[in-house]
Amino acid sequence: MAHKKRKGKPLQSQRPPSALRPPRATTVASNLTNSLSVHDVPLPTAPNPDSAPSTPSPALESHEEATTAPPPAQRRMLDDEGNAGGSPVAQPRTPASGYGLIRHLPTPRLGRNELAQIQTNIVRDRLSALHPAVDFSVSFMTTGGDKNLSQALYLLGGKSLWTQELEVALLNGDIDIIVHSLKDVPTVLPERCEIGAILEREDPSDSLVVKKGLAYKSLDELPEGSVVGTSSVRRVAQLKRAFPKLVFADVRGNLNTRLAKLDDPTSQYTALILAYAGLVRLGMGDRVTANITSPTLLHAVGQGALAVEIRSDDAGAKAILEGLEHRDTTWRCSAERACLRVLEGGCSVPVGVESSIDIVDTVEGGADPTVGLALTLTATVTSLTGATHVLQTLTREVTSRQDAEAVGESVARALIENGAGAILADIGKDRESKLANVAEVAPESHPQPQTQSQPEPQSESLPQAF
Numbered sequence: 001m002a003h004k005k006r007k008g009k010p011l012q013s014q015r016p017p018s019a020l021r022p023p024r025a026t027t028v029a030s031n032l033t034n035s036l037s038v039h040d041v042p043l044p045t046a047p048n049p050d051s052a053p054s055t056p057s058p059a060l061e062s063h064e065e066a067t068t069a070p071p072p073a074q075r076r077m078l079d080d081e082g083n084a085g086g087s088p089v090a091q092p093r094t095p096a097s098g099y100g101l102i103r104h105l106p107t108p109r110l111g112r113n114e115l116a117q118i119q120t121n122i123v124r125d126r127l128s129a130l131h132p133a134v135d136f137s138v139s140f141m142t143t144g145g146d147k148n149l150s151q152a153l154y155l156l157g158g159k160s161l162w163t164q165e166l167e168v169a170l171l172n173g174d175i176d177i178i179v180h181s182l183k184d185v186p187t188v189l190p191e192r193c194e195i196g197a198i199l200e201r202e203d204p205s206d207s208l209v210v211k212k213g214l215a216y217k218s219l220d221e222l223p224e225g226s227v228v229g230t231s232s233v234r235r236v237a238q239l240k241r242a243f244p245k246l247v248f249a250d251v252r253g254n255l256n257t258r259l260a261k262l263d264d265p266t267s268q269y270t271a272l273i274l275a276y277a278g279l280v281r282l283g284m285g286d287r288v289t290a291n292i293t294s295p296t297l298l299h300a301v302g303q304g305a306l307a308v309e310i311r312s313d314d315a316g317a318k319a320i321l322e323g324l325e326h327r328d329t330t331w332r333c334s335a336e337r338a339c340l341r342v343l344e345g346g347c348s349v350p351v352g353v354e355s356s357i358d359i360v361d362t363v364e365g366g367a368d369p370t371v372g373l374a375l376t377l378t379a380t381v382t383s384l385t386g387a388t389h390v391l392q393t394l395t396r397e398v399t400s401r402q403d404a405e406a407v408g409e410s411v412a413r414a415l416i417e418n419g420a421g422a423i424l425a426d427i428g429k430d431r432e433s434k435l436a437n438v439a440e441v442a443p444e445s446h447p448q449p450q451t452q453s454q455p456e457p458q459s460e461s462l463p464q465a466f
């Protein structure tokens with residue numbers, strides 16, 4: 001359906017929906033943490049049989065046993081600051097030489113991460129269909145994020161724990177393609193790494209899942225004091241604002257574990273909030289009680305999309321990935337990620353987004369109007385208590401991923417000017433004080449691949465070990 005030309009539409013400041021009331025002042029500390037217990041994230045690729053070392057890397061396993069990573073060989077690639085910048089440049093591969101998908105698994109005590117396996121298989125199946133002659137194998141690796149399940153991602157200051165050890169293996173040439181849930185991929189990738197393709201997005205909504213046997217059909221129907229399980233500061237902040245009567249509690253483990261906890265009649269949870277995409281991919285779409293969408297809850301940046309990461313100089317991988325990319329998803333997610341990059345630079349902050357691409361007429365009043373594409377991005381930043389939030393929307397015609405990124409950056413700047421800057425500064429202070437409390441139980445260090453830029457002032461206050 002053609003729309004009127006919307007190019008150049010100015011930024012709109014939007015008031016919060018009137019239904020959203022300020023929450024109670026009480027803040028439960030555990031609600032503010034983002035658990036590390038969800039592993040359905042990074043999905044990397046496999047070693048190339050042609051150029052793989054004769055002794056397989058101890059970090060890579062061709063079966064489903066979880067392993068620790070990176071191995072000593074990979075650690076030696078790190079420089080004094082723990083950066084991977086000194087690692088050798090991996091030899092380029094040719095598409096015909098075979099690619100493997102590596103994907104990360106949780107620690108053995110948590111059992112298999114089914115969602116990560118399913119997502120890896122989705123990518124492998126698509127690649128196999130595109131390149132029937134190429135052998136794609138799947139390997140597994142346990143990441144730092146898995147090994148620090150008890151540490152709050154919020155406190156650790158970013159998402160790179162999920163991805164950095166996989167990136168060390170990627171840069172080392174042990175693997176060629178990492179498969180990720182895009183939502184768990186930091187907005188700034190290490191030098192010489194890039195997103196090679198983003199696949200068509202599943203519905204990015206968050207879903208309400210009510211305990212088995214209970215008849216509630218929506219968050220509105222839940223009685224005062226009901227405990228809703230989620231480990232996302234974004235969900236907690238936005239939902240505290242909309243539903244001050246509810247109590248939000250951390251819930252850990254992979255999706256199956258969380259659902260088992262929910263359904264346990266003795267557990268405190270009345271409901272959970274989970275990504276719709278994950279539930280559907282696990283074949284548990286029937287557990288969705290309702291989707292909670294804008295304006296009540298804006299989803300996470302990149303939610304519902306799978307992405308693959310490659311070495312920037314790997315022309316072979318780029319050739320392999322042609323045909324995997326979904327343009328609309330890529331442009332939408334690029335706008336969302338550019339917005340988040342400007343807002344936080346890698347910290348876990350309550351940013352919710354919604355995006356769409358519409359067909360528009362680009363030539364006003366012309367006899368033969370040219371059809372173009374308009375990207376709309378809405379983004380919101382909410383304080384941890386839900387007491388304040390800022391929301392901005394921008395629609396602009398786009399003809400490239402770069403155009404889409406510019407939309408995201410504009411929305412971020414408008415958010416910062418309209419109050420998000422103060423919210424983010426408060427969150428930085430909150431994180432620092434919590435970090436001081438856990439300083440004595442600092443986790444083991446993890447390798448830190450070099451980043452292209454350091455746009456996140458907040459991360460500098462975090463211990464280097466993270």
Ligand SMILES: NCc1[nH]cc(CCC(=O)O)c1CC(=O)O
Nearest residue numbers: 038181274275277278303304305
């Ligand atoms: N951080 C956890 C995570 N990462 C990706 C998904 C779901 C799948 C997706 O969004 O693509 C989930 C689970 C959840 O948030 O409920």
